[in-house]
Amino acid sequence: MAFSPLIKQLIEALQCLPGIGPKSAQRMALHLLERDRKGAERIVASLATALSEVGHCRSCRTLTELDYCSICADPKREKSILCVVESPADMLAIEQAGGYRGHYFILQGHLSPIDGIGPEEIGVDDLLAQLQQRAVEEMILATNPTVEGEATAHFIAQQAIALGVKVTRIAHGVPVGGELEYVDGGTLLHAFAGRKQMGLGE
Numbered sequence: 001m002a003f004s005p006l007i008k009q010l011i012e013a014l015q016c017l018p019g020i021g022p023k024s025a026q027r028m029a030l031h032l033l034e035r036d037r038k039g040a041e042r043i044v045a046s047l048a049t050a051l052s053e054v055g056h057c058r059s060c061r062t063l064t065e066l067d068y069c070s071i072c073a074d075p076k077r078e079k080s081i082l083c084v085v086e087s088p089a090d091m092l093a094i095e096q097a098g099g100y101r102g103h104y105f106i107l108q109g110h111l112s113p114i115d116g117i118g119p120e121e122i123g124v125d126d127l128l129a130q131l132q133q134r135a136v137e138e139m140i141l142a143t144n145p146t147v148e149g150e151a152t153a154h155f156i157a158q159q160a161i162a163l164g165v166k167v168t169r170i171a172h173g174v175p176v177g178g179e180l181e182y183v184d185g186g187t188l189l190h191a192f193a194g195r196k197q198m199g200l201g202e
Contacts, residue, residue: 007033059130060104061123062088071095071104078102080137084127084156086110086144094142102140105130110143110152124156131165138166145172145190 003011007029014025032040056062057069064070071077071091081102085091091104107122119125131139139160143149157167173191174183183191 060091061106061108061126062091062104076101079134081140082130082134082136082138083140083142084153085142086149086152090142090144103134107143107152110146110148111155112148119155122152124159127156128159128163131160131163136165138168140168140170142170 010029010033011022011025014020014028015022017025020028032043053065054063055065057064057072058067059072060069062069062071066073078101082105083091083094083100083102084105084107085094086107086109088106091106094100094104105123105127107124107127109117109122111117111119111122130136139156141153141157143153153169157169160167171190171194173187173194174180180188
């Protein structure tokens with residue numbers, strides 16, 4: 001079956017979403033056109049408003065329609081601790097886990113010389129300026145445990161240490177509830193490298 005140009009255009013547009021291939025996009029497009037046109041109108045209106053109003057927080061650079069996001073505007077958050085992540089989704093994951101009460105800085109990516117993404121593109125200069133202006137005592141590097149994420153963490157750590165800032169890196173290891181026989185070798189190596197001494201009562 002050959003779809004009309006407009007339907008084909010909609011199907012192709014939906015494929016820009018992560019994890020959505022041709023079949024899923026086709027199913028979504030036909031569902032919206034056949035069964036839920038009001039839902040489609042809500043999506044269009046919400047997307048248009050979000051594209052028009054949502055920008056970046058002036059401090060941490062997460063997505064928000066306000067000058068400062070709710071975390072940066074919260075006076076109860078610990079300003080002397082700064083957690084560096086790659087994306088707003090990473091920040092959300094840490095917040096949902098609970099326990100962290102400091103501030104964030106979102107790189108919006110990682111270093112990738114092959115793709116032309118250097119320190120300027122991920123805001124390293126802004127990060128270093130914040131470290132000095134806000135008297136940050138500890139910077140936690142929570143970039144992803146990928147080759148690019150590790151390289152980004154190493155580069156930023158060198159710059160921050162030169163400023164006299166304490167730098168820590170989140171541990172990577174065996175997940176809670178996981179079984180060693182199913183854990184990949186790289187994760188096991190990280191787990192052994194990040195091992196800590198146990199004492200009585202632990």
